[in-house]
Amino acid sequence: GQQLNQSPQSMFIQEGEDVSMNCTSSSIFNTWLWYKQEPGEGPVLLIALYKAGELTSNGRLTAQFGITRKDSFLNISASIPSDVGIYFCAGVFSGTYKYIFGTGTRLKVLA
Amino acid sequence: ETGVTQTPRHLVMGMTNKKSLKCEQHLGHNAMYWYKQSAKKPLELMFVYSLEERVENNSVPSRFSPECPNSSHLFLHLHTLQPEDSALYLCASSQQPSGGGETQYFGPGTRLLVL
Numbered sequence: 349g350q351q352l353n354q355s356p357q358s359m360f361i362q363e364g365e366d367v368s369m370n371c372t373s374s375s376i377f378n379t380w381l382w383y384k385q386e387p388g389e390g391p392v393l394l395i396a397l398y399k400a401g402e403l404t405s406n407g408r409l410t411a412q413f414g415i416t417r418k419d420s421f422l423n424i425s426a427s428i429p430s431d432v433g434i435y436f437c438a439g440v441f442s443g444t445y446k447y448i449f450g451t452g453t454r455l456k457v458l459a
Numbered sequence: 460e461t462g463v464t465q466t467p468r469h470l471v472m473g474m475t476n477k478k479s480l481k482c483e484q485h486l487g488h489n490a491m492y493w494y495k496q497s498a499k500k501p502l503e504l505m506f507v508y509s510l511e512e513r514v515e516n517n518s519v520p521s522r523f524s525p526e527c528p529n530s531s532h533l534f535l536h537l538h539t540l541q542p543e544d545s546a547l548y549l550c551a552s553s554q555q556p557s558g559g560g561e562t563q564y565f566g567p568g569t570r571l572l573v574l
Contacts, residue, residue: 352501379561390463390549390565398560436502440561445490445515447563449502 354437354450361427362458369453370421371437378442380413380420385452386433394435395422427457462486463566465550471572472540480535480569482550489555490514491533492563493525496547508533509555540573547571 354371361367371380379398383391395406397413397420404411410423420439424431434452441448462485472478484491493505507515508527522544524536533550550566 381562383565388567388570390465390551390568393562393564396562438563440563442561443556445492445507445509445556447492447504447561451499451501 352437352439352448352450354453356453357451358454358456360456360458363427363429365427367424367427367431367455368421369435369455370419371439371450372419373439373448374418375439375441375448376417377439377448378417379440380411381438381440381447382409382411382420382422383436383438384433385436391436424455427455429457429459431455432457463550463552463564465548465566465569467569468567469570469572471574472537473574474540474542476540477536477538479537480548480550480571482533482535482566484531484533484550484552484564484566486552486564488552488564489530490553491527491530492551492553493523493533493535494549494551496549496568502549506535537571540571542573545571545573 352373382394385391395411400417402413408425434454436452437450439448464483466481490509492507495503505519506525511527526534547568549568551563553563
């Protein structure tokens with residue numbers, strides 16, 4: 349079955365540092381989605397990417413859809429304590445109900 | 460606020476109980492999903508309904524029974540569950556796939572504990 353490799357699995361960083369995480373796959377996707385999940389809550393959509401090479405920002409977050417369509421990365425600049433949570437990527441096969449999720453990157457920010 | 464609500468938020472049940480999880484979406488979407496989220500595992504898709512018809516059923520045990528009475532509501536009926544079914548159950552919604560622009564929105568989840 350399709351799998352997404354998401355790395356790193358976890359990160360401990362100091363407040364103010366930049367963060368980078370990525371997802372890679374052996375499959376080609378038409379859409380990449382990035383979510384954040386906080387304890388006791390469902391995933392919240394952060395950024396959606398629909399074209400290879402697309403670079404999209406949402407405040408301090410920037411995500412890119414890889415040229416090969418097999419990968420995507422998410423950067424967080426100048427991290428703050430409320431960035432703590434688990435970040436998930438999801439690849440989507442266009443025209444289907446198949447959303448393939450990564451295993452998540454657990455981010456902890458030390459003040 | 461994502462526009463997808465789930466009740467209850469927490470549920471503790473015995474293995475002989477029958478309970479139901481409810482999901483409601485206020486986004487005007489026509490596809491709804493049930494996922495299971497267990498610790499350190501990727502989200503597992505359980506069921507998908509599109510226009511109130513089931514379109515995906517990923518080998519889920521029959522002790523889980525979905526129901527979609529209309530495009531805004533989705534239920535998951537639970538009976539004779541096992542302790543390993545304890546997990547966070549997430550509901551999501553989206554528009555029907557159209558060849559691009561897919562986006563999926565999640566509810567807050569129901570934390571289920573089976574004793």
